[in-house]
Structure formats: structure tokens, C-alpha cells
Amino acid sequence: MALLEIRNLHVNVEGTEILKGVDLTIDTGKVHAIMGPNGGGKSTLAKALVGDEAYEITEGEVLYDGKDLLEMDPEERAREGVFLGFQYPVEIPGVSNTYFLKAAVNAMRKHRGEGEIDAMEFLELVRERAKRVKLDESLLQRPVNEGFSGGEKKRNEIFHMSVLEPKLGILDETDSGLDIDALRIVSEGVNAMRDGERSFMVITHYQRLLEHIVPDVVHVLVNGRIVKTGGKELAQELEDKGYEGFDEAAA
Amino acid sequence: MSASTETIERFTQKGYEAGFVTDVEEDRVPPGLNEDVIRQISAKKNEPEWMLEWRLKAYRNWLTMREPDWQYVHYDPIDFQAISYYAAPKRDEDRPESLDDIDPEIKATYDKLGIPLHEQEQLAGVSNVAVDAVFDSVSVATSYKEKLAEQGIIFCSMSEAVQNHPELVHKYLGTVIPYNDNYFAGLNSAVFTDGSFVYIPKGVRCPMELSTYFRINAANTGQFERTLIIAEDSSYVSYLEGCTAPMRDENQLHAAVVELVALDDAEIKYSTVQNWYPGDKEGKGGVYNFVTKRGLCAGDNSKISWTQVETGSAITWKYPSVVMRGDNSVGEFYSVAVTRLRQQADTGTKMTHIGKNTKSTIVSKGISAQEGEQVYRGLVRITPTAENARNYSQCDSMLMGSECGAHTFPYLDVNNSTAQLEHEATTSKIGEDQILYCTSRGISPEDAVSLIVNGFCKEVFRELPMEFAVEAQKLLEVTLEDSVG
Ligand SMILES: Nc1ncnc2c1ncn2[C@@H]1O[C@H](COP(=O)(O)OP(=O)(O)O)[C@@H](O)[C@H]1O
Ligand SMILES: [Mg+2]
Numbered sequence: 001m002a003l004l005e006i007r008n009l010h011v012n013v014e015g016t017e018i019l020k021g022v023d024l025t026i027d028t029g030k031v032h033a034i035m036g037p038n039g040g041g042k043s044t045l046a047k048a049l050v051g052d053e054a055y056e057i058t059e060g061e062v063l064y065d066g067k068d069l070l071e072m073d074p075e076e077r078a079r080e081g082v083f084l085g086f087q088y089p090v091e092i093p094g095v096s097n098t099y100f101l102k103a104a105v106n107a108m109r110k111h112r113g114e115g116e117i118d119a120m121e122f123l124e125l126v127r128e129r130a131k132r133v134k135l136d137e138s139l140l141q142r143p144v145n146e147g148f149s150g151g152e153k154k155r156n157e158i159f160h161m162s163v164l165e166p167k168l169g170i171l172d173e174t175d176s177g178l179d180i181d182a183l184r185i186v187s188e189g190v191n192a193m194r195d196g197e198r199s200f201m202v203i204t205h206y207q208r209l210l211e212h213i214v215p216d217v218v219h220v221l222v223n224g225r226i227v228k229t230g231g232k233e234l235a236q237e238l239e240d241k242g243y244e245g246f247d248e249a250a251a
Numbered sequence: 252m253s254a255s256t257e258t259i260e261r262f263t264q265k266g267y268e269a270g271f272v273t274d275v276e277e278d279r280v281p282p283g284l285n286e287d288v289i290r291q292i293s294a295k296k297n298e299p300e301w302m303l304e305w306r307l308k309a310y311r312n313w314l315t316m317r318e319p320d321w322q323y324v325h326y327d328p329i330d331f332q333a334i335s336y337y338a339a340p341k342r343d344e345d346r347p348e349s350l351d352d353i354d355p356e357i358k359a360t361y362d363k364l365g366i367p368l369h370e371q372e373q374l375a376g377v378s379n380v381a382v383d384a385v386f387d388s389v390s391v392a393t394s395y396k397e398k399l400a401e402q403g404i405i406f407c408s409m410s411e412a413v414q415n416h417p418e419l420v421h422k423y424l425g426t427v428i429p430y431n432d433n434y435f436a437g438l439n440s441a442v443f444t445d446g447s448f449v450y451i452p453k454g455v456r457c458p459m460e461l462s463t464y465f466r467i468n469a470a471n472t473g474q475f476e477r478t479l480i481i482a483e484d485s486s487y488v489s490y491l492e493g494c495t496a497p498m499r500d501e502n503q504l505h506a507a508v509v510e511l512v513a514l515d516d517a518e519i520k521y522s523t524v525q526n527w528y529p530g531d532k533e534g535k536g537g538v539y540n541f542v543t544k545r546g547l548c549a550g551d552n553s554k555i556s557w558t559q560v561e562t563g564s565a566i567t568w569k570y571p572s573v574v575m576r577g578d579n580s581v582g583e584f585y586s587v588a589v590t591r592l593r594q595q596a597d598t599g600t601k602m603t604h605i606g607k608n609t610k611s612t613i614v615s616k617g618i619s620a621q622e623g624e625q626v627y628r629g630l631v632r633i634t635p636t637a638e639n640a641r642n643y644s645q646c647d648s649m650l651m652g653s654e655c656g657a658h659t660f661p662y663l664d665v666n667n668s669t670a671q672l673e674h675e676a677t678t679s680k681i682g683e684d685q686i687l688y689c690t691s692r693g694i695s696p697e698d699a700v701s702l703i704v705n706g707f708c709k710e711v712f713r714e715l716p717m718e719f720a721v722e723a724q725k726l727l728e729v730t731l732e733d734s735v736g
Contacts, residue, residue: 050687050691051687051690051691052687053683053687054683073696074687074691075690075693075694077691078690078691078692078693082691083691083692084691086688089688090682090684090685090688092685092689092702092703092706093706093707094705094706094707094708094709094710095703095705095706100689100692100694100702101692103689103694103698103702104689104692104693104694107692107693107694107695107698108693111693143706160692164692164693
């Protein structure tokens with residue numbers, strides 16, 4: 001069953017066409033990797049999927065769980081289970097990480113017609129998930145991402161994801177800036193959520209992340225188009241040969 | 252226009268909730284200003300001769316002063332002859348004696364504003380707050396008076412203080428802000444009608460928050476209240492001030508003076524939540540809030556803190572200041588100022604270090620939205636006698652939208668080389684990326700803006716007394732948005 005179906009997606013940023021017709025289908029429970037050179041449009045795809053207004057959809061459609069995703073506001077998409085781990089998470093001074101997450105959790109519960117989460121229950125949930133991704137407990141009370149190191153920010157994104165438990169997790173270069181230990185921890189966090197029900201779109205520049213999060217499908221996105229799709233072995237091929245040949249193919 | 256810009260727009264266009272007018276019979280002096288008017292005010296208040304003389308001296312000096320024009324605010328010249336300098340809700344003869352005598356209309360007004368006038372309400376709702384309420388020119392009720400008196404604390408209207416404690420008023424009035432201090436303080440000295448008076452005796456820790464609510468109701472009136480707080484050796488008091496006004500097309504002048512005196516080891520905490528009518532979208536109407544506030548740390552180890560949340564007024568122009576004369580004394584200023592619509596604010600503080608080891612902290616948070624214009628203007632002055640003075644200043648501005656403005660003018664005047672000063676300043680735009688970060692986690696855009704703004708102001712809100720912090724946060728929310736449940 002397809003969870004996400006992207007058909008002929010064209011996206012403009014500040015008047016320039018960045019995505020030039022992307023087709024991509026992710027089935028329930030599957031992990032897809034999107035690879036490609038810098039500037040190819042990977043983050044553009046991710047931002048368009050969560051509804052960033054800077055990214056103008058000029059053509060195409062996206063079905064999520066059978067519904068028109070592009071019709072929904074960003075918060076609706078999130079409440080329906082779409083999550084993006086940002087490549088560059090922003091800081092929100094003065095708002096504690098826990099307070100922020102509680103607001104998010106309660107917004108989602110409200111959407112499902114449930115009452116606010118019990119304070120103790122929430123605390124336990126947060127502690128347990130923080131432990132899972134080895135997020136230092138002191139980061140729970142600190143303002144969201146403020147003064148976090150690059151690695152801490154990425155880990156915090158995975159932490160948010162594991163608390164919010166989305167149906168579709170989009171991770172935009174969550175591996176960049178992580179050392180090998182952190183990479184393993186983050187990957188374990190993701191793998192722990194792979195339950196055959198949840199789908200992932202893992203965006204990465206490097207093959208090494210895919211040694212830990214083994215994808216079902218690999219796509220190569222170059223110059224706004226998916227130029228090749230294959231199995232997990234495609235990642236290794238890209239690592240060995242680079243993207244040069246694909247650039248030409250896309251041109 | 253993008254959706255989150257729309258959210259910010261909606262968030263900043265909230266109507267003014269305190270904008271109703273109350274129908275009460277008024278006793279007012281006809282518009283105009285001259286020595287006769289001042290004599291009339293003084294006579295209505297049955298003042299002693301020295302008080303009238305002081306007023307007249309202030310008036311004569313004021314006539315020689317020029318209205319200042321250095322501030323970064325713009326307004327049409329004020330016609331001082333068009334203002335009525337005295338408006339009282341009832342005739343003098345039936346001025347309320349106790350809480351039970353208050354005109355039900357006025358009582359209802361304060362109820363509408365959520366100000367707990369009756370003591371029962373206070374016990375049920377905002378506990379531990381004694382309230383003085385100033386309606387137009389006169390103080391209408393001071394609650395908890397007896398309970399405070401048991402400890403020798405005086406909390407009453409300025410008019411009563413002039414009658415019942417003339418020696419204290421005479422000794423301290425004008426000692427921190429003299430009658431010739433500046434143009435608007437000079438005017439206030441001549442025509443002030445009421446305000447609050449607080450006296451905390453030696454060694455007494457005031458057991459409750461003292462609070463005054465000011466409301467301008469009558470049309471074409473100015474409000475010129477004068478507040479004086481004296482904290483004797485080793486005493487402590489926390490004082491709260493709140494203000495609202497009805498919506499009116501014409502501008503109303505509010506030129507208040509607040510003087511604080513802290514003696515040895517005393518501490519005064521003064522908090523303000525200012526929500527005067529800001530005028531409409533076109534900049535019509537609204538209160539001119541031209542206020543002089545200054546505290547004197549007269550004694551060693553004394554401390555004065557100003558905390559303000561300024562969301563109202565067409566024009567706010569004030570610099571709550573501290574003069575640290577005692578050794579080891581401390582001055583603090585924590586401020587959140589919001590300008591939206593066509594509001595203008597030129598606000599900040601002045602920290603004057605005179606004693607040794609004096610220490611001051613300035614935390615200013617400015618939020619500008621729509622066509623709001625805002626200036627932080629601060630002066631840190633270290634005089635030659637101030638050995639080892641320290642100052643920390645932090646001025647952060649947040650812009651919502653692209654038509655508003657924020658400017659920072661931090662002045663330093665350092666005359667002692669042992670001084671240590673630290674200054675930090677940031678300007679940020681409430682980012683679409685911050686809002687997206689929140690919405691993409693399921694949080695509504697309205698809640699996102701409120702979350703971001705409250706986070707920005709946190710360092711100031713935590714300085715407010717508990718009950719007030721909640722109120723201030725709510726006020727900020729209703730000021731800046733209209734759909735948070
Ligand atoms: N917000 C933006 N404003 C302007 N240009 C952008 C923006 N986002 C992306 N771009 C441009 O779109 C192209 C694709 O960028 P991006 O999607 O970030 O690629 P990738 O994530 O694959 O490195 C680049 O040329 C980039 O400069
Ligand atoms: Mg990218």
C-alpha cells in the first residue's frame with residue numbers, strides 16, 4: 001500500500017524552478033533513501049512535503065494516505081503523521097525543549113480527539129525517548145536548539161521524532177556533522193522505529209548512513225529530477241563512482 | 252502574503268479589550284491651565300499652604316521650560332489649554348469613605364477589568380494583593396488599609412497622605428524628581444491630582460503585593476498622578492501598577508511621576524503592566540504616556556528594581572531610572588515593550604552609579620509589529636566616586652513584519668576606570684522558519700507565535716510577581732493575537 005505518492009512534482013523557489021517533475025512512491029513500512037549532489041533539490045523536496053511556503057508548487061500532486069497532501073496546512077500534515085527532521089534546525093530562545101514538545105504532543109492528541117497528556121506520563125515518555133537516542137537530559141530543559149552543538153541539534157531532531165511517532169519520517173541530512181558514534185546512535189533510534197508500519201525518507205549525501213539504516217529503495221536526485229532508482233546496492237555504486245555520470249544523464 | 256505573515260498580522264491586530272467608557276457623574280475643572288486652576292485643585296483637595304506654594308513654584312518654572320524634542324517620537328503639539336486638569340467621578344461631598352461606598356458603576360468598571368476591589372474577591376482570586384484604584388484624577392478605594400496599618404505600613408492615596416502624613420510627604424516629595432526636573436515632571440508637579448503613597452517602616456517586610464490600577468475615563472482629561480514610595484532601613488516592598496483607558500478619538504495626556512526612596516538595606520520592587528489605549532490602525536487617538544520614574548538608592552546595600560510590560564499607549568516615552576548613591580546598592584531594569592498599529596515608544600533606563608561597588612542590570616526586550624516604531628535609549632553613568640561599579644546591559648529587539656522599526660541607543664558615560672561594563676544587543680525577525688519549525692511539529696501558527704514571543708520575553712516575565720506574570724503573559728497574547736484559545 002502506498003503511503004506517499006508524488007506525481008510529476010514541480011517546485012519553484014523565488015521564481016526559479018528547482019524540482020522539475022519528481023515521481024516517487026513510498027509504500028507503508030518502507031525506507032527510501034534520496035541521494036544526490038549538493039544543490040540537487042533534496043531539501044527542496046523535503047520542505048515542499050511539509051508545506052514550507054517559500055516553496056511554490058507549480059505542477060503535480062502528492063497523495064498521502066490517499067489524501068491530497070498539498071491542500072493541507074503544515075500543522076495538519078504534522079498531525080496526520082508527517083515529520084521532517086530539518087537539515088538546519090532553528091533555535092527558539094526561551095522555550096524549553098520539553099515545553100515545546102508538550103505543546104506539539106498535545107496539538108496532535110487534540111487532533112485525534114484525545115485530552116491533554118498527563119504530566120507524569122509525558123515526563124516518563126520524554127525521559128525514555130531521550131535515553132533511547134542518548135540525548136543528554138540537560139538538553140530537555142534548555143531552550144529548543146539554543147546553544148546546541150551541530151550534533152546535538154541533529155540528535156534532538158531524532159528525539160522529537162521518537163516522541164511524536166510519525167507515520168512518515170523525513171530525515172534531511174541528519175547524518176551530516178555527526179561522528180561515527182553519534183551516527184550509530186541516531187541510526188539505532190530510527191531502526192527502533194522501523195516496525196513495518198512506519199515509512200521513512202532518508203535524505204543523505206553519503207553512503208555511510210545507509211550502512212546503518214539499510215534502505216529498501218535508493219533514489220538519485222540530480223538537478224531537480226530523479227535520475228535513477230535501485231536497491232540498496234545503488235548507494236555503494238554512487239559512493240564508488242560519484243554523481244558525475246548522473247549529472248550528464250540529467251542534463 | 253504568506254500564511255504565516257497572515258498569522259502575524261492577525262496576531263497583531265487584536266482589538267483593545269479595555270476600551271469601554273463608564274458613565275459616571277463627573278466633577279471637573281473646565282479645560283485650561285493657569286494659577287487659578289492650580290489654586291482650585293489645591294483647594295478641592297484641601298491642601299496645606301506649602302503644598303500649594305510648591306505647585307505654584309513648579310508651574311512658574313514650567314512656564315519657562317521648552318517642550319523637549321530630542322526623542323524619537325512624533326506627535327502634534329499638545330494644547331495644554333484644552334486639557335481639563337481635574338476630573339473626579341463624584342462631587343467631593345460624597346467621595347467614597349470605604350469600599351462599600353464606591354459607585355457601583357466604577358465598581359463594575361474595575362470588575363470588567365478584572366481588578367479585585369472587594370476584599371472577598373481578593374481572597375478568592377488574586378490573593379495577597381492590596382489595591383489602590385485611581386479613576387481619572389482621584390483615588391477611589393484603597394483596600395487592606397487596616398491590616399497594613401497594624402505593621403505601621405501606610406498605603407493610601409497621595410491626597411490622603413498630604414492630609415494625614417504631611418511631614419512624610421513634605422520631607423520626600425520632589426527629592427528624587429525635583430519640580431524642575433523636566434518639562435512633563437514640571438507640569439505634573441504643578442497639577443498632580445492623585446496617586447499612591449507608600450511608607451514601609453524600618454525592618455518591615457510588606458506582607459502583600461501593593462497594587463494600584465489607573466484608569467482614565469473622562470474625555471479631554473489628562474491624568475497626572477504622582478506616586479511616592481519610601482522604604483525605611485531594612486524594609487521590603489513589592490508594588491504593582493496597572494493602567495487602562497477607554498477608546499477615544501482624541502489623544503489623552505498621561506504625565507505621571509513616580510519617586511522611590513530606598514534607605515539602608517531596603518528593597519523596592521516596582522512592576523508595571525501598562526495597557527493604555529494605543530489608538531487605532533490609522534494612528535488616531537490613544538494615550539500619550541509621558542512619565543518620569545526614578546528611584547534613589549539612598550542607603551547602603553539598598554536595591555531598586557523596575558519591571559515593566561508596556562503594551563499600550565499611542566506614544567510611550569519613559570525611562571525608569573535608578574540613582575545608586577549608597578555603597579553596594581543595586582539598580583535593575585527589566586522591560587518588555589510592544590509597539591504595533593502606529594504606536595511609538597522611546598523607552599529605556601538611566602543607571603547612575605555614585606556609591607562604591609554599585610551594580611546595575613538592564614534587560615530590555617522590544618517587540619515591534621505592523622507599523623510600530625520603537626527605540627531603546629539607555630544611559631549608564633559611572634561617576635568618579637563609583638569605585639568598582641558594574642553594569643550588564645542586554646537589549647533585544649524582535650520585529651514582526653517589515654513595516655515596523657527598532658532602534659537601540661545605548662549611551663555610556665564612564666568616569667571611573669575601575670568600572671566593568673558589559674553590553675549585548677540582538678535584533679531578530681520572528682522567522683517564518685521558526686514558525687514552520689513549530690507548525691511542522693503540529694503546533695498551530697497562532698500558538699507558535701505566542702510560544703516564540705513568550706520565550707523571547709521570558710527573562711523579564713520571571714521578574715514579575717507570580718499573579719502578574721500570568722496576567723502579563725495573557726495581556727501579551729491578547730495584544731498580539733486574536734485566536735489563541
Ligand atoms: N530558500 C531558498 N531560497 C533560494 N534558493 C534556494 C532555497 N532553497 C533552495 N534553493 C536553491 O535550490 C537549489 C536546490 O537546493 P536544495 O534543495 O537545498 O538542494 P540539496 O538539499 O539537494 O543540497 C539550490 O540551487 C539552492 O540554492
Ligand atoms: Mg539539503
